[in-house]
Amino acid sequence: xxxxxxxxxxxxxxxxxxxxxxxxxxxxxxxxxxxxxxxxxxxxxxxxxxxxxxxxxxxxxxxxxxxxxxxxxxxxxxxxxxxxxxxxxxxxxxxxxxxxxxxxxxxxxxxxxxxxxxxxxxxxx
Amino acid sequence: xxxxxxxxxxxxxxxxxxxxxxxxxxxxxxxxxxxxxxxxxxxxxxxxxxxxxxxxxxxxxxxxxxxxxxxxxxxxxxxxxxxxxxxxxxxxxxxxxxxxxxxxxxxxxxxxxxxxxxxxxxxxxxxxxxxxxxxxxxxxxxxxxx
Numbered sequence: 001x002x003x004x005x006x007x008x009x010x011x012x013x014x015x016x017x018x019x020x021x022x023x024x025x026x027x028x029x030x031x032x033x034x035x036x037x038x039x040x041x042x043x044x045x046x047x048x049x050x051x052x053x054x055x056x057x058x059x060x061x062x063x064x065x066x067x068x069x070x071x072x073x074x075x076x077x078x079x080x081x082x083x084x085x086x087x088x089x090x091x092x093x094x095x096x097x098x099x100x101x102x103x104x105x106x107x108x109x110x111x112x113x114x115x116x117x118x119x120x121x122x123x124x125x
Numbered sequence: 126x127x128x129x130x131x132x133x134x135x136x137x138x139x140x141x142x143x144x145x146x147x148x149x150x151x152x153x154x155x156x157x158x159x160x161x162x163x164x165x166x167x168x169x170x171x172x173x174x175x176x177x178x179x180x181x182x183x184x185x186x187x188x189x190x191x192x193x194x195x196x197x198x199x200x201x202x203x204x205x206x207x208x209x210x211x212x213x214x215x216x217x218x219x220x221x222x223x224x225x226x227x228x229x230x231x232x233x234x235x236x237x238x239x240x241x242x243x244x245x246x247x248x249x250x251x252x253x254x255x256x257x258x259x260x261x262x263x264x265x266x267x268x269x270x271x
Binding site: 023037063076102 | 165166167169170171172176179181182183187216218223224225233
């Protein structure tokens with residue numbers, strides 16, 4: 001899994017500006033777990049796409065400003081998150097599961113059957 | 126002097142480049158460092174009726190958030206658990222570790238005319254919204270001419 005934000009999707013990224021969300025990626029014997037910080041993203045405004053070997057995480061948020069209010073101090077000014085990863089062949093894109101809790105996306109991408117570790121029983125005669 | 130294959134230390138080079146850029150563009154950084162990449166990121170907006178503080182704090186247990194208002198200073202503190210840590214036992218590899226973990230504390234000074242008893246805080250989708258209404262007496266009023 002590698003970050004290809006600037007290379008592959010530079011054209012898409014220039015369409016509308018977006019923030020690259022912080023992620024944690026952990027691999028264990030059976031698959032990969034990805035956590036992404038997407039504060040403000042609701043379930044219906046989260047976009048997850050897996051096409052061939054690329055995983056696209058997108059999300060839109062509202063930056064509400066009440067009527068008559070003015071921004072006084074701004075650290076988040078882009079209402080869009082986007083990040084693209086390249087998946088490797090042994091990952092099973094069909095079986096990805098996703099959870100979005102309190103603005104954190106948790107993705108679980110299991111490894112394909114053939115890439116799962118197998119324990120070989122040693123028989124001693 | 127011994128010179129390795131990579132004759133220059135990349136971090137030293139980046140540091141030098143940053144200092145050079147600061148000098149060239151006459152940037153004087155704040156004494157508290159550069160204020161980007163802080164957790165949680167905070168937006169503040171003001172209106173004649175209220176002050177709204179939005180904290181972008183994903184992955185927090187709302188019960189563990191400490192929001193305090195003392196002498197007009199709003200403080201937001203809490204702790205975020207490290208999602209990469211509990212996997213260490215399970216023979217796993219951490220490939221990317223960018224998300225903040227640990228304790229955090231940020232303060233925002235609110236204006237004098239807010240009503241401390243009417244401050245509300247809501248946590249939704251990883252965003253903490255604190256609304257501090259201004260006191261009735263301080264709100265702009267239209268005076269009718271008789």
